[in-house]
Amino acid sequence: MSASLHLAYAYxxxxxxxxxxxxxxxxxxxxxATPGSYRAFAPLIPxxxxxxxxxxxxxxxxxxxxxxxxxxxxxxxxxxxxxxxxALSLPRAHVxxxxxxxxxxxxxxxxxxxxxxxxxxxxxxxxxxxxxxxRDQTIGHLIGHYFPRFDASDDGAHWVRHWLMAHADxxxxxxxxQLLAGTEGAGQDAVxxxxxxxxxxxxxxxxxxRSIVPTYGAIFDFxxxxxxxxxxxxxxxLELRPAEEAHMPAQAPRICDMIAGSQSVLLQDCDANVxxxxxxxxxxxVLPFLKDGEPR
Numbered sequence: 001m002s003a004s005l006h007l008a009y010a011y012x013x014x015x016x017x018x019x020x021x022x023x024x025x026x027x028x029x030x031x032x033a034t035p036g037s038y039r040a041f042a043p044l045i046p047x048x049x050x051x052x053x054x055x056x057x058x059x060x061x062x063x064x065x066x067x068x069x070x071x072x073x074x075x076x077x078x079x080x081x082x083x084x085x086x087a088l089s090l091p092r093a094h095v096x097x098x099x100x101x102x103x104x105x106x107x108x109x110x111x112x113x114x115x116x117x118x119x120x121x122x123x124x125x126x127x128x129x130x131x132x133x134x135r136d137q138t139i140g141h142l143i144g145h146y147f148p149r150f151d152a153s154d155d156g157a158h159w160v161r162h163w164l165m166a167h168a169d170x171x172x173x174x175x176x177x178q179l180l181a182g183t184e185g186a187g188q189d190a191v192x193x194x195x196x197x198x199x200x201x202x203x204x205x206x207x208x209x210r211s212i213v214p215t216y217g218a219i220f221d222f223x224x225x226x227x228x229x230x231x232x233x234x235x236x237x238l239e240l241r242p243a244e245e246a247h248m249p250a251q252a253p254r255i256c257d258m259i260a261g262s263q264s265v266l267l268q269d270c271d272a273n274v275x276x277x278x279x280x281x282x283x284x285x286v287l288p289f290l291k292d293g294e295p296r
Contacts (some may be wrong), residue, residue: 052094052290096122173201241265
């Protein structure tokens with residue numbers, strides 16, 4: 001099976017969706033976090049493409065995909081992914097979603113159960129919080145960062161302020177800690193990977209910065225608990241437990257209580273960067289579940 005990456009567009013009734021594809025076999029959709037694109041899964045794709053037809057898409061409003069038509073909502077983003085399935089003539093697919101992607105994946109499985117085979121909901125503990133009020137409080141700091149109130153002005157100065165904020169965020173991505181700390185002794189290959197990762201994150205932020213506020217607004221509005229209770233697809237909850245969230249109760253068991261026959265995997269002492277830095281660890285966690293049976 002070929003693992004070479006093929007980039008393409010699908011032109012759907014909900015706009016153009018850009019995606020990366022590799023491998024063959026049962027289709028597996030990968031849905032990224034905010035902001036992001038298919039690049040977030042680049043190190044993982046070859047490991048999964050040895051077993052599946054992997055389709056890592058730029059979710060609506062990110063990468064090179066069109067924004068979601070109309071009012072941004074998690075349900076609308078899920079509808080766009082289903083439209084991609086239609087464009088690719090895929091009646092069913094496995095779906096793996098990370099952070100924002102897990103909300104989109106949950107909405108797909110709840111609203112279009114016939115379109116989702118096996119489902120993987122991945123994210124930090126805070127991203128998997130079931131109780132909406134608790135989740136909103138935990139990620140409330142995002143309101144202060146991403147939802148500043150700039151009054152619209154006739155001269156357009158509010159857009160300059162938004163652009164300055166985007167520049168400040170990009171500066172942090174341009175100079176990650178591993179590069180600021182120095183690269184002496186790291187080796188040429190390691191430094192090249194670090195620069196490449198920084199470049200990827202900067203590109204994704206610049207391509208998607210206008211969609212960040214609408215997306216977080218959609219997340220605050222989304223009733224994850226209701227969606228989870230309607231899921232009938234075989235489901236795996238992949239909970240990532242970074243040290244700074246060790247004080248929070250694990251959420252995977254709570255989610256599994258809501259979805260019959262679901263299972264959980266806990267990855268300790270890691271964050272979402274495990275998808276980039278230790279893709280083998282992710283593959284080992286999800287492949288036994290995803291390979292357990294052909295699409296029904």
